[in-house]
Amino acid sequence: MSVKILADSACDLPLNFYEESGVTLFPLGVHLGEKEYEDLLTIDPSTVYKAIRxxxxxxxxxxxxxKFEEYFKEMAKNKEEGIYIAFSSELSGTYQTAVMIRNQVKEEYPDFNLSIIDSKCASLGCGLVVMEAQKLAASGASFAEIERDIKFRCEHMEHLFTVDDLNHLAKGGRLSRASAFMGGLLNIKPLLNMEDGKLIPIEKHRGQKKLLRRIIEVMKERGQHFDKQTIGISHADCLELALDMKEQIKAELNVEEVVITDIGAAIGSHTGPGTIAIFFLNELPA
Structure with a gap:
């Protein structure tokens, strides 16, 4: 029996990926007006961006x-083992809740083998890890091999992104209000990344064109072996920009495979429209 791979919707993989790969999806909740939705299942990103605008x-x-409890118990009853690659614990309580529920289920089923990994990643940065984990599981790799590969990729996944309006991140508690205020005051575009699962502004630039050019430069500084890895691009209602970045990356970094996905409703609720993010490994697994 192959190792089951579990993920949540914050990894911003499309619904057809889950349907075709067999990866188990746990959707985050999105609240709009008086209604509550399940990210990816009952609300799409365009609805969120329209509401924000x-x-x-x-x-x-x-x-x-x-849902964690129901699914974990079913796995335990069927003597299945799995690995859940969770959204960064610095940005959501999902990881901690999953660990708590797993531990409760193990009280009833002591042999239940479910590893829950705090990816410290977000959006397609986490999604790329999930994709590779599923490939390994489908190839028959062992539990230990898959877990080791996941942890390595999570540790070495780079996130470079920019948002159109920093206030969205500040209002959602994902960034300090001081950082957002200065960005808006000076009419500058920030370059952010993830450090230990947290969103950190690292540079500020005037003008989108200059900033996107800088992203390519930072990729060259931080990354390696681009021809041997899949590069990820996620975007919030700015597909044209994502496609332009794809062409620049392929031309300058000798990249063959670039995956583009939408930033989902859950993460998009905090970033707002106009966000573009690039994901790559700064070191490849041995």
Whole structure:
């Protein structure tokens, strides 16, 4: 029996990936007006971006504890083992909740083998890890081999991204209000990355063209062996920009495979429209 791979919707992989790969999806919650939705299943990103543009402020919640409990118990009963690659614990309580529920299930089923990994990644940065884990599981790799590869990729995954309006991150508690205020005041575009699972502004630039050019430069500084890895691009309602970045990356970094996905409703509720993010490994697994 192959190792089951589990993920949540914050990894911003499309629904057809889950349907075709067999990876188990736990959707985060998205609250808009008086309604609550399941990210990827009952709400799409365009609905969130339209709401934000009209002045609404969506809210999000972690994946359902009840769904964790139901699925973990079913796995335990069937003597299945798996690895859940969770959204960064610095940005959501989903990881901690999953660990708590797993531990409760193990009280009833002591032999239940489920590893829950705090990816410290977000969006397609986590998604690329999930994709590779599923490939390994499908090839018959052992539990230990898959877990080791996941942890390595999570540790070495680079996130470079920019948002159109820093206030969205500040309102959602994902970035300090001081950083957002200075960005808006000076009309500059930030370059951010993830450090130990947290969002950190690292540079500020005037003008989108200059910033996107700088992203390519930082990729060259931080990355290696681009021809031997898949590069990820996720975007929030700016597909043209994502396609342009894809062409620049392929031309300058000798990249063959670039995956583009939408930033989902959950993460998009905090970043707002106009966000573009690039993901790559700074070191390849041995």
């Amino acid at each position: 009209s002045g609404e402020m969506p809210k999000t919640s972690q994946a359902s504890p009840l």
